[in-house]
Amino acid sequence: MHYKLRLGMIGGGQGAFIGAVHRIAARMDDAYELVGGAFSGDPERSRASGVALGLDPARCYGSYRELFDKEMALPEDRRMQVISIVTPNHVHFEPARLALECGMHVVLDKPMTFSLAEALELQKTVVASGRRFCLTHTYTGYPMVKEARSLVASGVLGAVRKVYVEYPQGWLSKSEESGNNKQAAWRTDPHQSGIAGAMGDIGTHAFNLAEYVSGLTVSHMNADIQTVVPGRRLDDDGSILLRFKGGASGVLMATQIAAGEENNVRIRVYGEKGGLEWQQNDANTLQVKWLDRPTELYRTAQAYTSSFARHNTRTPGGHPEGYLEAFANLYRNVAECIVADLEGRTPSPESLDYPGIAEGVRGMAFIETAIASGRSDQKWIPLNIS
């Protein structure tokens, strides 16, 4: 049977960027139906946004509190089952907690919360709720990123020795926040973003990608965190030396002042016998390198790839899938798990492979450790979660 989950959204009103991306991602595989939301803190704007999306005005709420109140008053078979939260960081924790406490599943944009303390609190709520929780670390949704993780896990490259991960952007090379760039404004505002700018916005993606592909856990960090553009209130650039448990080392580079760069996330992992390289600009290719034979180009949707890669593609080889498909993979995988839960089945390992609360907690610990290290004279700072 075809199951379509009832989805509500918090944030993502007119003028927002990532809300529309979430909606396309949710729609891509027909696993959700958007039924309403609290699209803005301004009730008028929320309603107008919802109506423009073709929604019932009665379910376009003026605040997320109203959303939960009114939805809980609906019969269970009409009520929202999943809540997407696409607000700035300071409005992540509270709606996520409320949703879980209402028995709803949650898809939450990254970074997970405003602080590590909130993250740990949210983790308790998730565990207690028994509900599904997905954090949208998009890049782990790419089939060739999943292939990279599978190859490392299979051991064919030998033990991992070195990880280079980078996330170069240039769009904050000037003081965009001084003009009327809304995306720049909240991302550089400590009251909305938290203690970190670039490290929270894109550094967490790079960190998550490094741990996801390598299968390793960062133990220590040694960071050079910069605020390059004069007058900016948060970091816009950072380079971090990494130590992983088990002895591997690495480098994480995330910057928003690399003028002329768009968004070419890239990771390289080297083991004893070979290495691999993936970059978003050539997202359907995974370079697999060997000590003594030719580099191989693994490609999306080819029969020789792992079940994890194949599960996350929709078209035959040679039909490029991109960012929206990677994003949709997260939505679809968590939907498959929710439906399996509803039907009393165990989800497949491929469906279960989406970023969740544990990744969110580590991401917040990354942010706080990065900023602390940037401010510290101590060379190596442990990444501790306690």
Next chain:
Amino acid sequence: MHYKLRLGMIGGGQGAFIGAVHRIAARMDDAYELVGGAFSGDPERSRASGVALGLDPARCYGSYRELFDKEMALPEDRRMQVISIVTPNHVHFEPARLALECGMHVVLDKPMTFSLAEALELQKTVVASGRRFCLTHTYTGYPMVKEARSLVASGVLGAVRKVYVEYPQGWLSKSEESGNNKQAAWRTDPHQSGIAGAMGDIGTHAFNLAEYVSGLTVSHMNADIQTVVPGRRLDDDGSILLRFKGGASGVLMATQIAAGEENNVRIRVYGEKGGLEWQQNDANTLQVKWLDRPTELYRTAQAYTSSFARHNTRTPGGHPEGYLEAFANLYRNVAECIVADLEGRTPSPESLDYPGIAEGVRGMAFIETAIASGRSDQKWIPLNIS
């Protein structure tokens, strides 16, 4: 107001490839709601396919004739408004004609019909119907292909002199049709495909892309058409010298026996002052080359691109969009035109830029001329439509 068009589908039942692609494309921008279809010639299979898609079984018809009969019996405000036809070529003309005669708009997979004669007949029907008709030449939906066309049209490259277009595939390097590969079976069957195999399946795409980007019209063709794999009943490879009206020349290469190639459609156009190159494997980049200054890399979603390119993208620069988004652009553009028609507005030039009946007629003329040229000792054969 948000307008969601009621969509029906003919073909695309379980096991098909392109039907699912059409459905994702139609869904991507929330401009359509799939309400039913005739998904298979086998009524049982059609119903099962529709139910698996979550559709009302009452609108999952056993044949396209039943579909039109029953839908026309519904009140106009419930009836399907748009019909997607995703069947093999021999089942294109009749359902398209019926749909148009029922006052429905049509989205039709390529090549348009079984023969040029059918195409010309369908053209009359389209014109008479006043309905929108879209032929899914996907590659013209890519933003950087639209940018290429815009640049040529702007004249900055000077008059076009040379066009190279190629569509290399390798998946038919062996006799796949002898096994149980359904995609291979119908494409190599003259009763389902028509007189052409590769020339119809992918040659038409290459031909359409060449005329679309160059803005020129092919006048003569000189073709070497091959059936390389023993026992195959239709062509699987062709190389064609092209002459365009106005004096430009070109080469079209389309093959399904280039072992190891996936689907890397590629076009290069050279004018008096510069040239450009686009390939699907790097779909978000357009190389623009100049006689005396550095090659430039135009990129999807950048502010410096034309309104045609920007209209056909959903995310900021650096978030790769792919095949499904290109396909969705066709669906969205025709939807915008239909809604504009419904609301009595003139569609924007950007919305109107989708492949239609004229392109379909030229595609069928291309196929028949290619096959005729391949069989002829005459060097140059005119591409005539009469």
Next chain:
Amino acid sequence: MHYKLRLGMIGGGQGAFIGAVHRIAARMDDAYELVGGAFSGDPERSRASGVALGLDPARCYGSYRELFDKEMALPEDRRMQVISIVTPNHVHFEPARLALECGMHVVLDKPMTFSLAEALELQKTVVASGRRFCLTHTYTGYPMVKEARSLVASGVLGAVRKVYVEYPQGWLSKSEESGNNKQAAWRTDPHQSGIAGAMGDIGTHAFNLAEYVSGLTVSHMNADIQTVVPGRRLDDDGSILLRFKGGASGVLMATQIAAGEENNVRIRVYGEKGGLEWQQNDANTLQVKWLDRPTELYRTAQAYTSSFARHNTRTPGGHPEGYLEAFANLYRNVAECIVADLEGRTPSPESLDYPGIAEGVRGMAFIETAIASGRSDQKWIPLNIS
């Protein structure tokens, strides 16, 4: 023992391009010592050119006839042993014939002669002379081109089915010959170039590369030959459909009016089980493609490559070798053969692998067939050598 061959040069005076390239190539591996030459038809200019190269003025001759006269008067152990001929095409045959008749070995720039008739005459002279003759089809000197040929010959790709070869340039997009561009002037002058412009200058390279890599022999051609730039006296663009003995087919594209292109020679060959692709802009990589496993990137100087590839490189993997090294490989290989001859040894297969008189004759037959086909209404013209 170290053997350094005494080299003389005909052509290549001040202002020439290819003469300097030949000198670097000859010098690269210390196998030759340039001892003199007839660098120009103008005795003053010849002498000045030689002196600028640090040569003995007594051996800087005013004409190639003087060169042969005076050199033959020298004792054999001082006399030039090898003659490089780097003049325009109309001054190829006569000096080459004389050199061979003087018992000297010859390195000759392509295309080999002014006409096929001259080529066949020269072939007789070469055979009669027992001397080494090398035609500088540079691209076959690249290690990864040799690897491509080896892979095809090994049979791992199965029988060859399709060959695409292209040589796009843009430098003649305007009427350069109207200004004072010497390179353009002689190449577009039928009295110096012969019956062909682009087809002789670069088409022959593409043709040679196609036959060299595929191991096949072209049997028929179907050409569209153009003179695109108004007022030009010879062809500047051509596209040719190819048929090979044994049933393979192909396309050859050579143009000098592809505005914005430099010199990116490229070849693709497809067999039953896989294909390969090489292009000069990424000269140290050979893409090897497979029906059902990942594309492999073969790289210069890696241990897994053939003895033919390894013989033609000087540095470890990852140190890019380019055009001059490819050129030098021709010079070094023929030197190795000459020295082996002198020492009564049989040269190695790797040394013997340089383009010679047979390739030159085929190149001239290619030119005449291409031009004849371009002018003919007959679709397929046989490439005959008689």
Next chain:
Amino acid sequence: MHYKLRLGMIGGGQGAFIGAVHRIAARMDDAYELVGGAFSGDPERSRASGVALGLDPARCYGSYRELFDKEMALPEDRRMQVISIVTPNHVHFEPARLALECGMHVVLDKPMTFSLAEALELQKTVVASGRRFCLTHTYTGYPMVKEARSLVASGVLGAVRKVYVEYPQGWLSKSEESGNNKQAAWRTDPHQSGIAGAMGDIGTHAFNLAEYVSGLTVSHMNADIQTVVPGRRLDDDGSILLRFKGGASGVLMATQIAAGEENNVRIRVYGEKGGLEWQQNDANTLQVKWLDRPTELYRTAQAYTSSFARHNTRTPGGHPEGYLEAFANLYRNVAECIVADLEGRTPSPESLDYPGIAEGVRGMAFIETAIASGRSDQKWIPLNIS
């Protein structure tokens, strides 16, 4: 007049790698004649090596001391004018000092000396000698690296903010030094290499490239230096955070355990208005990126490039030049300066642009600071030269 400098070589006997590279580089532009050398510490081997190169056995010396003694006994117009030193690091300082004291010019392989103390001592000798001194930091010899430096210096990118430089190799992923790999053996031996392995061998190249292209000076370093392969005696991997005078920051990555990597040196520099990227694997292209217009691909030998780039190329655009040509540019530039000195002319700025003693001193300071930082708990270590 053509001036050919008399060259002697120390090191580079049979079995060595870099000696042959130096000889080709010196020969490429006909500016040197190799007249003898001390090719090995073993007199027999030295003589055999020289004879195999076709040299006069009388000038193939058994030691570098013998070389200087005997050469100084020759008349000045026969005596070696330039000495190339291509020995392991522990045999750099003494022969270089002696050569300078004999009035000879020196071309020395990197890293310059065994220690910073030696480097400072050598600097005094160079200054006192008035002779030319070139350190073979090959990568600065590439035309597109020179173009990068020119563009930064021109100010079009604005003030530099960020520098990423990397030098990934994989050839020491296993304990090659345990077998009979001579190249691995000396490079991992502290008695021959000095205190550093990878940091001296390739880290210095990366450091030099960063300072050369950015035009900036590193002030502080924060290094993670690793010995990854068990049993190895020196570092084989390092990642270093950089601070430049004036406020820019950067990252340097150099490793010899990135399994599957060859030698793809790569640098990226970002200023306020744009950035640039160069990598050796695509050596003839420089990517120039802009905040608000398309990325440009600057190419070797194009008329729009700077005089520094054009001075360092030999062929027209589209004929790839590689590692050997870059190396030859160093030799040719220093030769041009020596000849200008001999002729009482001022060398051109383009000729003067070769790495010298100052770069060598900074390289040794880099090595000592990197190793000190790797061992230190102090986060930032100043790069001081005193």
